[in-house]
Amino acid sequence: MAEKLTMDTLVSLCKRRGFVYQSSDIYGGLSSAWDYGPLGVELKKNIQEFWWKEMTRLHDNIVGIDAAIMMHPRVWEASGHVENFTDPLVDCKNCRQRFREDKIPDENRIAKKCPDCGGDLTDPRQFNLMFKTYMGPVEEGGSLVYLRPETAQGIYVNFKNVLQTSRVKIPFGIAQVGKAFRNEITTKNFIFRTCEFEQMEMQFFIAPEEDDKWFEYWKKERWEYYKKIGIRQDKLRFHQHGPGELAHYAKDAYDIEYEFPMGWQELEGIHNRTNYDLTRHTEFSGKDQSYLEEVTNRRFVPFVIETSAGLTRTVLTVLSDAWEEEVVDEGDSRVVMHFHPLLAPVKLGVFPLVKKDGLAELAQKIELDLRGNFATFYDQGGAIGRRYRRQDEIGTPYCVTIDYQTKDDDTVTLRYRDSMEQVRIKIAQIPDFIAKADSEYRREK
Ligand code: ATP
Numbered sequence: 001m002a003e004k005l006t007m008d009t010l011v012s013l014c015k016r017r018g019f020v021y022q023s024s025d026i027y028g029g030l031s032s033a034w035d036y037g038p039l040g041v042e043l044k045k046n047i048q049e050f051w052w053k054e055m056t057r058l059h060d061n062i063v064g065i066d067a068a069i070m071m072h073p074r075v076w077e078a079s080g081h082v083e084n085f086t087d088p089l090v091d092c093k094n095c096r097q098r099f100r101e102d103k104i105p106d107e108n109r110i111a112k113k114c115p116d117c118g119g120d121l122t123d124p125r126q127f128n129l130m131f132k133t134y135m136g137p138v139e140e141g142g143s144l145v146y147l148r149p150e151t152a153q154g155i156y157v158n159f160k161n162v163l164q165t166s167r168v169k170i171p172f173g174i175a176q177v178g179k180a181f182r183n184e185i186t187t188k189n190f191i192f193r194t195c196e197f198e199q200m201e202m203q204f205f206i207a208p209e210e211d212d213k214w215f216e217y218w219k220k221e222r223w224e225y226y227k228k229i230g231i232r233q234d235k236l237r238f239h240q241h242g243p244g245e246l247a248h249y250a251k252d253a254y255d256i257e258y259e260f261p262m263g264w265q266e267l268e269g270i271h272n273r274t275n276y277d278l279t280r281h282t283e284f285s286g287k288d289q290s291y292l293e294e295v296t297n298r299r300f301v302p303f304v305i306e307t308s309a310g311l312t313r314t315v316l317t318v319l320s321d322a323w324e325e326e327v328v329d330e331g332d333s334r335v336v337m338h339f340h341p342l343l344a345p346v347k348l349g350v351f352p353l354v355k356k357d358g359l360a361e362l363a364q365k366i367e368l369d370l371r372g373n374f375a376t377f378y379d380q381g382g383a384i385g386r387r388y389r390r391q392d393e394i395g396t397p398y399c400v401t402i403d404y405q406t407k408d409d410d411t412v413t414l415r416y417r418d419s420m421e422q423v424r425i426k427i428a429q430i431p432d433f434i435a436k437a438d439s440e441y442r443r444e445k
Contacts, residue, residue, distance in 0.1 A: 003325040032187030042345035062173035067154025078284035086126040094119025147181035173204040198311035205302040230340030249276040268309035275301040337395030347374040349399035363402040
């Protein structure tokens with residue numbers, strides 16, 4: 001019977017193998033802040049690059065930008081965040097724990113009892129999630145700035161710039177990946193909900209009457225994307241926002257949810273934001289944000305369909321989904337991370353069977369020659385079986401072993417991570433062989 005993943009198991013693997021560390025660990029850690037280690041940063045970059053390619057280069061009508069984190073404070077008045085970006089906060093009068101009222105179980109919320117100790121809860125207070133700071137040396141009202149709580153607004157305020165400089169026409173999209181900050185009331189579950197995180201957002205500008213069509217289109221596209229990065233389909237589902245759940249700007253919204261170790265939770269939001277943001281920016285800036293459709297000579301404020309995915313939350317999804325503790329033989333098991341080969345932090349492990357008789361030098365040369373093709377890792381330490389298992393645990397999809405036969409006929413043994421099958425191939429074939437295996441990759445379990 002396969003083991004079920006717990007968050008503790010995942011956190012400990014991530015630390016042990018260098019995916020994610022607690023921030024400021026030597027000072028006792030800063031709660032809810034996490035650092036990405038050597039393997040974690042590769043994984044995160046691979047996810048980001050795949051998203052970027054999918055969402056910009058593979059479409060002829062989506063371009064990218066990279067806007068500043070700190071923006072004019074009026075942006076956040078126009079967007080509604082100063083007024084509306086709040087969560088209802090309740091405190092337990094007994095144990096002093098703090099909760100988001102909308103995230104505690106119904107029975108506790110109605111009875112106003114603490115879910116942890118059963119103590120009395122305070123009435124909810126609205127708490128704004130934006131981090132404030134001051135630009136310049138003087139801490140006064142005029143120099144107040146916010147750290148952006150979403151990357152979307154950096155796109156809206158550049159709508160006209162992009163329109164005038166890149167020859168796009170509606171329908172078109174602007175994509176951005178970057179940090180966002182929210183002063184979250186509760187931040188548990190590892191990197192799932194943190195105060196500093198990264199988003200991958202795309203805002204698609206359309207004619208108002210086409211909103212249903214494009215909303216459906218992006219729902220489908222985004223579902224397909226998770227299939228392409230190898231997420232198991234039975235672990236994904238859509239959740240439509242009910243009237244009470246809709247954000248202040250949204251006409252319709254679907255979340256793509258994933259079944260994390262702690263249960264089903266949002267991974268990405270697909271929102272019909274109507275013309276809310278561009279209309280508000282017109283009002284607040286005094287600069288017209290409408291669009292002139294050349295063919296019809298019609299002027300309108302575009303509607304926006306937004307796809308908003310958490311990058312760091314996708315890292316957690318990919319890690320959770322990849323993990324398996326597999327029984328190999330009686331009394332023998334292995335931990336294997338089934339990363340899609342396109343995302344795996346290391347693509348190819350290269351091992352000499354033994355260090356002596358020139359095999360180590362030969363293996364090192366092969367590894368060096370392949371570095372330009374993909375991320376490689378050379379390992380000559382310990383028994384070969386142990387070396388395979390170490391790569392299984394960090395999700396390396398392929399390993400090649402150099403043995404005595406290699407010296408005679410220039411062949412190596414290539415081992416697949418998932419099936420553990422081995423094939424003999426020529427050294428010169430390795431790059432093509434792997435490119436083909438990548439493109440045909442299907443996770444079996
Ligand atoms: P929630 O209601 O759970 O706080 P949300 O609905 O406000 O989240 P969105 O504003 O739609 O979230 O944000 C889009 C995406 O950004 C989310 O689907 C998630 O992947 C990511 N995200 C949002 N907040 C956080 C956070 N605190 N930490 C990590 N990722 C986040």
